Amino acid sequence: MTGPHTIGETVRVSAGLPPGHVRTPLFLRGRTGVGIRHFGDFPNPERLAYGLSGLPKLHLYQVLFRMDEAWADEAGKEGVEDGAYAPGDTVAADIYETWLEPL
Amino acid sequence: MSPHDHTDDHTHDHHHGDAAGHDHTTFQPDIKEPSEDWEFLEIALRELLIEKGVLSAREIQDEIEAWENKSPEGGARIVARAWTDDAYRQRLLADGNAAVGELGFTVEALKLVALENTETLHHMVVCTLCSCYPRPLLGVPPLWYKSREYRSRTVREPRAVLKEFGTELPVTTEVRVVDSTADCRYLVIPRRPEGTEGLSETALAALVSRDSMIGTAEAFSSDGKRNIL
Numbered sequence: 001m002t003g004p005h006t007i008g009e010t011v012r013v014s015a016g017l018p019p020g021h022v023r024t025p026l027f028l029r030g031r032t033g034v035g036i037r038h039f040g041d042f043p044n045p046e047r048l049a050y051g052l053s054g055l056p057k058l059h060l061y062q063v064l065f066r067m068d069e070a071w072a073d074e075a076g077k078e079g080v081e082d083g084a085y086a087p088g089d090t091v092a093a094d095i096y097e098t099w100l101e102p103l
Numbered sequence: 104m105s106p107h108d109h110t111d112d113h114t115h116d117h118h119h120g121d122a123a124g125h126d127h128t129t130f131q132p133d134i135k136e137p138s139e140d141w142e143f144l145e146i147a148l149r150e151l152l153i154e155k156g157v158l159s160a161r162e163i164q165d166e167i168e169a170w171e172n173k174s175p176e177g178g179a180r181i182v183a184r185a186w187t188d189d190a191y192r193q194r195l196l197a198d199g200n201a202a203v204g205e206l207g208f209t210v211e212a213l214k215l216v217a218l219e220n221t222e223t224l225h226h227m228v229v230c231t232l233c234s235c236y237p238r239p240l241l242g243v244p245p246l247w248y249k250s251r252e253y254r255s256r257t258v259r260e261p262r263a264v265l266k267e268f269g270t271e272l273p274v275t276t277e278v279r280v281v282d283s284t285a286d287c288r289y290l291v292i293p294r295r296p297e298g299t300e301g302l303s304e305t306a307l308a309a310l311v312s313r314d315s316m317i318g319t320a321e322a323f324s325s326d327g328k329r330n331i332l
Contacts, residue, residue, distance in 0.1 A: 023285050025231050027258060039214055042286045060285055071259065084260030086274040091258050094285035 002038045003059025003097050009035045011063060011100040021049035024099045028063075028091075031070055032103065036092065037062035044096070059097040064090050173242040178290055179311035181206055181240065182322075183304045185217070186295045192219075199290065203240065210239050210288060218281060219292045220318070225276050226291050227265065227318035229257040230283040237288040241316060248317065258282060268319040269329065281318075291318040298325040 005011060015030030023045050038061055043054025067085040079085050137143055152158045181203055185192040195202035199215030215237065218226040230236070234249040247253050257264050261278050265271065272278060281289050293315035299307060302325070310327065314320035323329060 023232060025258075025282060025284060027231070039216075039285075039287060045285065060287075062287075064279075067261075079260070082260070083262055083266075085262050085278065088274070089261060089278040089280075091261075091280040091282060093282040094287055096285065 003041070003061070005035050005038075005059070005061055005097065005100060005102070007035055007038065010103045011035055011061075012103050013063070013095060014099045014101060020046060022046055024095055025093060027070060028065060028093055028095075031065055031072075033063040033065035033069070035061045035100075036064045039094065042096075044098075060094055061097070061100065062092050063095050063100070064092045066090055170238065171243055173238060173240075175241045175311075175313035175316060176308070177208060177242070178237070178240040178313075178316045179308040180304075181208070181217075181290065182292050182311045182316065183308035185292055186299075186307055187304050192292075195292070208239055210237065214287045215240075215290065216287045217290050217292055218318075220294050222294070223276055224279060225272055225318065226279050226281050226289070227257065227261055228281050228283060228289045228291060229254055231255070231258055232282075232284055235283040235288060237290050240290055241313060245313070265319065268314060270320050291316050293318075293320075293322040296322050296324045 010032060011034070012032045013024060013028050013030060017029070038059065041057035041059050044056075044058050045054065048054040067079060067089045068087070070091050071079055080087055137146060149163065152163075153160055181195065184206065185195050191202065191205070194205075195217045196219060199217045200210050202217070203210060203215060218228075220226055229248075231254050234244060234254075236244040236248060238244070253264065258280050261280050262272075265278070283289055293311065295307075296310060299310070302310075310323040310325070312320060312323060315322045320329075
């Protein structure tokens with residue numbers, strides 16, 4: 001059971017700004033990456049934070065983003081020129097299924 | 104009166120040569136009263152647990168002490184085993200919790216994920232949302248790991264941050280910043296230094312620095328010195 005997404009699948013992180021306790025970093029909202037790992041299912045932290053059961057559990061994925069995609073709006077090539085990151089550098093984050101949209 | 108005659112009522116308008124305009128009567132209180140919600144919550148919860156006999160004050164202190172006594176030597180033992188025992192390395196990469204359990208470590212309720220650094224892939228761990236850290240294996244995190252600077256800059260300019268740690272990697276090596284945003288805790292397995300083939304597992308563990316398991320540095324070289332690339 002690997003949940004709604006597959007390894008190697010291109011996914012987009014929801015750009016939503018819901019209130020409350022969320023575990024999806026703001027800098028990755030609306031960004032496109034690739035699912036590289038499925039970690040299993042875990043109680044939903046957005047419900048656990050309010051004393052609820054967190055059930056049903058959510059599938060958790062590690063999603064890999066290129067640096068120049070993660071910072072496309074404000075950095076792009078300047079990031080490479082500044083030595084902030086190299087063209088092949090990446091950032092990976094753990095994101096629950098409810099935040100991921102297939103492309 | 105002379106410029107520094109302080110026997111009067113102290114209503115002078117000059118400065119003493121230090122920061123201007125400070126009030127001589129205001130001191131920092133010796134004991135700061137709690138003011139934040141979390142401070143009241145911690146005190147209330149702790150006092151209730153003690154009052155109701157759930158935990159004693161001593162048991163709480165013992166737990167704090169036990170956590171403060173954990174150190175990166177734990178993680179270093181795991182890395183040294185992975186360097187010397189290929190079957191263990193594969194078990195560690197496949198199921199971190201079970202593999203560290205073999206060496207007597209428990210990572211409860213969280214998924215422990217080991218990340219192996221290679222010539223072409225360098226992992227560097229951060230928690231941008233808070234300060235998640237594999238405490239059972241590395242102990243209490245360094246202050247910089249919890250700082251806003253490290254947390255915000257590492258995902259934005261990882262190579263600039265690495266450089267400040269003395270770590271410069273070729274552009275042919277992918278720097279992969281791993282943001283510990285959820286239920287996983289990450290342990291980096293640094294590259295085994297060259298020329299260490301004859302070293303014992305214990306000697307190897309001494310080369311595995313804390314920072315090399317966070318990914319801000321490499322392991323020490325075979326003579327115990329900092330690896331400068």
